[in-house]
Amino acid sequence: MSSIIGNVWRFGDEINSDLLAPGLYLKAANEIMATHCLESVDPTFAKSVQPGDIMVAGHNFGVGSAREQAALSLRLLKVGAVLADSFARIFYRNALNFGVPCLFFPHYKDILAGDRLSVDAVSGKVENLTSGKSYAVDPIPAHLMEMITDGGLMPHLKRRLEKGKAA
Amino acid sequence: MGQTLVEKIIARAAGKASVRPSEIVTCKVDLAMIVDSGGPRKIWPRLKELGVGVWDPEKIVVVSDHFVPAVDADTAAILKLSREFVREFKIPHFYDMKGICHVVLPENGHLQPGMFICGGDSHSTMGGAYGCYMAGFGGIEMTGVCITGEIWTRVPETIRVDWTGKFNQAVVAKDVMLFLCRQLGMDNAFTAIEYGGDTVAGMSMSERGVLCNMAAELGCETGVIAPDETTLAAIRAAGKQPIADALTWHSDRDASYLSKHAFNATELQPQIAAPHAPSNSGPVGDYAKIKIDQAYIGACVGAKLSDLRMAAEVLKGRKIASNVRLLVAPSSQKIYADAAADGTLGILTDAGATMLASGCGACAALGAGVLSEGEVCISSTNRNFKGRMGSNKAEVYLGSPYTVAAAAVAGQIADPREFLS
Numbered sequence: 001m002s003s004i005i006g007n008v009w010r011f012g013d014e015i016n017s018d019l020l021a022p023g024l025y026l027k028a029a030n031e032i033m034a035t036h037c038l039e040s041v042d043p044t045f046a047k048s049v050q051p052g053d054i055m056v057a058g059h060n061f062g063v064g065s066a067r068e069q070a071a072l073s074l075r076l077l078k079v080g081a082v083l084a085d086s087f088a089r090i091f092y093r094n095a096l097n098f099g100v101p102c103l104f105f106p107h108y109k110d111i112l113a114g115d116r117l118s119v120d121a122v123s124g125k126v127e128n129l130t131s132g133k134s135y136a137v138d139p140i141p142a143h144l145m146e147m148i149t150d151g152g153l154m155p156h157l158k159r160r161l162e163k164g165k166a167a
Numbered sequence: 168m169g170q171t172l173v174e175k176i177i178a179r180a181a182g183k184a185s186v187r188p189s190e191i192v193t194c195k196v197d198l199a200m201i202v203d204s205g206g207p208r209k210i211w212p213r214l215k216e217l218g219v220g221v222w223d224p225e226k227i228v229v230v231s232d233h234f235v236p237a238v239d240a241d242t243a244a245i246l247k248l249s250r251e252f253v254r255e256f257k258i259p260h261f262y263d264m265k266g267i268c269h270v271v272l273p274e275n276g277h278l279q280p281g282m283f284i285c286g287g288d289s290h291s292t293m294g295g296a297y298g299c300y301m302a303g304f305g306g307i308e309m310t311g312v313c314i315t316g317e318i319w320t321r322v323p324e325t326i327r328v329d330w331t332g333k334f335n336q337a338v339v340a341k342d343v344m345l346f347l348c349r350q351l352g353m354d355n356a357f358t359a360i361e362y363g364g365d366t367v368a369g370m371s372m373s374e375r376g377v378l379c380n381m382a383a384e385l386g387c388e389t390g391v392i393a394p395d396e397t398t399l400a401a402i403r404a405a406g407k408q409p410i411a412d413a414l415t416w417h418s419d420r421d422a423s424y425l426s427k428h429a430f431n432a433t434e435l436q437p438q439i440a441a442p443h444a445p446s447n448s449g450p451v452g453d454y455a456k457i458k459i460d461q462a463y464i465g466a467c468v469g470a471k472l473s474d475l476r477m478a479a480e481v482l483k484g485r486k487i488a489s490n491v492r493l494l495v496a497p498s499s500q501k502i503y504a505d506a507a508a509d510g511t512l513g514i515l516t517d518a519g520a521t522m523l524a525s526g527c528g529a530c531a532a533l534g535a536g537v538l539s540e541g542e543v544c545i546s547s548t549n550r551n552f553k554g555r556m557g558s559n560k561a562e563v564y565l566g567s568p569y570t571v572a573a574a575a576v577a578g579q580i581a582d583p584r585e586f587l588s
Contacts, residue, residue: 014353014444016552016553017289017552018550018552018553018554018555019552019553019554022532022554022559023531023532023533023554023555023556023557024532024537024554024557026204026233026531026532026533027234027239027241027242027245027533028241039559040553040554040559059354060353060354060356060386063353063354063386064289064550064552065288065289065531065550066205066286066287066288066289066291066303066304066305066306067204067205067305067306068205068209068305068306068307071305071307072307086354086356087356088354088356088386089356089357089386089388090289090303090304090305092356093304093305093308094305094307094308097305097307097308097311098307141191143191143319152307153307153308153310153311154213154216154217154307154310157217157310157311157314157315158217161217161219
């Protein structure tokens with residue numbers, strides 16, 4: 001997987017699952033839910049986010065429900081990566097399973113809305129192309145990177161099932 | 168070195184003699200629980216896409232609880248699809264509108280100490296009250312579990328929390344958890360929590376369930392309590408025999424913990440969590456006189472029989488304030504029936520409560536009881552994030568069933584001890 005380059009959307013602490021995927025739209029199709037993603041925090045986000053844009057946030061990103069739409073909405077909005085001080089466990093797992101790279105990023109306070117970042121999840125390198133600063137972060141664990149490189153859990157399972165058939 | 172209960176269960180499920188924290192292992196799943204919201208409707212299309220079935224229908228429990236009863240064509244279609252899914256894959260354990268999954272599973276004897284269980288809902292941690300590992304996963308991961316019967320996990324470090332002493336009047340497990348959300352924060356991802364001490368040993372399974380349910384609010388992977396005679400009695404009451412080695416599932420004396428915390432139950436006051444996080448909590452006195460529009464007693468965590476009885480203690484012979492609506496949704500149909508049989512239900516309705524169906528409903532803005540802009544609610548549920556119960560301009564306070572009932576009578580947040588003899 002090559003570097004992801006995109007513009008930054010900046011969020012605060014504890015961006016929770018009800019903000020990412022409001023309960024009122026939980027019964028709706030995934031594509032409709034995605035249009036409501038984070039509307040209580042930044043009503044422009046779902047409308048204006050561009051493919052490859054990068055979300056940068058504080059601690060406990062994704063806290064709350066197991067609802068997969070919290071992570072799937074970011075995939076459908078084509079978010080390139082999420083960098084946060086820390087992640088809630090279920091969100092983190094869901095996001096990786098949908099092929100959305102999540103990196104623990106303690107330097108999140110250095111990053112401003114609109115900065116342009118280059119993120120390499122494999123080598124663990126984040127470059128702020130706007131400020132010129134670069135950061136080393138923990139890369140995504142190898143067993144997970146394999147799945148993300150496959151495109152998420154579904155393509156990964158497909159490959160695994162085909163291998164099983166061939167064996 | 169010894170191991171914690173969670174490490175022992177993970178090791179057993181991974182087919183290893185022992186595991187150490189941060190090790191990544193693949194576990195065989197003893198039971199998979201999926202629900203209408205993130206279960207069949209998300210999993211079935213993926214099974215079709217892959218051209219596969221489920222790994223073991225006997226080990227999958229399906230519960231329709233989030234969108235029950237249907238309120239429109241969309242929710243009706245979701246519930247219909249769950250019924251068709253169960254028929255298609257010949258899944259024998261299906262609870263359709265019987266109550267909320269985390270309560271229905273133990274009611275029907277599905278939980279045993281030492282089991283490794285994946286649940287498609289974040290509050291699956293509640294199962295840990297039975298001394299099993301039970302954790303929440305999203306629909307995408309439950310798809311993988313339903314196909315392979317396996318899941319990977321990074322062995323969590325365990326946080327140990329001990330409570331000693333006797334609670335004051337109107338102080339219950341819910342107050343413990345609102346206090347702990349403030350003390351430990353909600354950012355404990357990739358850890359497990361284990362509760363102990365004589366206060367916990369003296370708790371009913373219903374109250375222990377609250378501690379483990381809200382391990383989710385602490386951000387923990389699971390919350391566990393080592394099984395004892397109370398656990399075994401609950402398994403028998405559900406019509407099952409406890410497994411032979413049930414009482415061997417506990418942490419070793421020399422187990423290593425990430426941290427240990429000890430608290431004195433006698434010092435705890437009734438707690439309130441203010442908008443918009445369970446960790447934004449404090450003693451009830453700090454929030455006195457905040458006017459409310461709605462009081463809600465519901466959800467997996469807050470409308471079990473013991474919770475309804477707490478509310479009834481406050482409401483007996485009283486009426487709710489004229490400007491307030493009190494909604495009550497018992498956690499399960501069985502609890503509804505038990506509350507009707509023992510007179511609890513009559514006390515609630517005499518006081519002016521509106522009874523709702525058993526299900527997730529108002530707690531997650533999925534069914535009857537949602538809030539409008541500017542409204543204030545006090546709720547016995549577990550989450551009060553912005554937009555959780557409806558409008559993102561509504562405010563939700565959390566409290567125990569005692570505290571919710573007291574607010575319903577007073578029309579404002581009030582100390583429940585003023586309403587108890």
